[in-house]
Amino acid sequence: MNFNISKKEIRDTILDIRKSFDTDYLNRLSTVICNRVLKQPVYNNCKDLVIYMPINNEVSLDILMNQGICDGKNIWLPKVINKSMEFYSYSKDTKLIKGAYGILEPDSEEILIPDNNTLIIMPGAAFSEDMGRIGYGGGYYDKYLAKHPCCKTIAVCYNFQIMPMIPMDEHDIKPDMIISDDNIFTNKGDT
Numbered sequence: 001m002n003f004n005i006s007k008k009e010i011r012d013t014i015l016d017i018r019k020s021f022d023t024d025y026l027n028r029l030s031t032v033i034c035n036r037v038l039k040q041p042v043y044n045n046c047k048d049l050v051i052y053m054p055i056n057n058e059v060s061l062d063i064l065m066n067q068g069i070c071d072g073k074n075i076w077l078p079k080v081i082n083k084s085m086e087f088y089s090y091s092k093d094t095k096l097i098k099g100a101y102g103i104l105e106p107d108s109e110e111i112l113i114p115d116n117n118t119l120i121i122m123p124g125a126a127f128s129e130d131m132g133r134i135g136y137g138g139g140y141y142d143k144y145l146a147k148h149p150c151c152k153t154i155a156v157c158y159n160f161q162i163m164p165m166i167p168m169d170e171h172d173i174k175p176d177m178i179i180s181d182d183n184i185f186t187n188k189g190d191t
Helices: 009-018 023-038 042-044 062-070 140-147
Strands: 048-050 074-079 082-088 096-098 104-106 119-124 126-128 152-156 177-179 184-186
Touching: 023 062, 023 152, 042 152, 062 074, 062 082, 074 104, 074 152, 082 104, 082 140, 140 152
Parallel strands: 048 074, 048 119, 119 152, 152 177
Antiparallel strands: 074 082, 096 104, 177 184
8 A cells, every 4th residue: 555644644643633632531541441440351360460651642551550460460561671672570669760762671681481361451642443553663563473473462542643544564463452442342252
């Protein structure tokens, strides 16, 4: 498919729109999104819950993190070292320190060994109704998922981040599910 607009242009436009919204409003939408994730069978069945630390008005996952801890899930957060991303254990006692790109990372040493009971909650800049995802340009999640295809994935976003179609490259990995404040998109047969 030929697109007249690049991934970078889409990313920049959507991120500018996201930055323009009031934080309280986006926090209310984040609550709706997290509650939708919590109702999914893939959440209930997971043993390891991988989340991210939000920046720049990304969907806040506080509700998901707290409920995951209450539900006895193992919580994992990303850490970028030498241009590679791994997930490290997190608990209420884990100290968070500024890491790559100024994002908070867990000060822990235990690295996730993923399996088919691992659910990764993915951020992103833009998404499409056919499960496309444009991240932030580093390809961290695509590289990780290429190495660990057993993981289940849910991308979370606000409804204004979803477009009918977006350009995709061969190495881009589509999430199993996209959950916004207004929609749920899923690959057939997944959940």
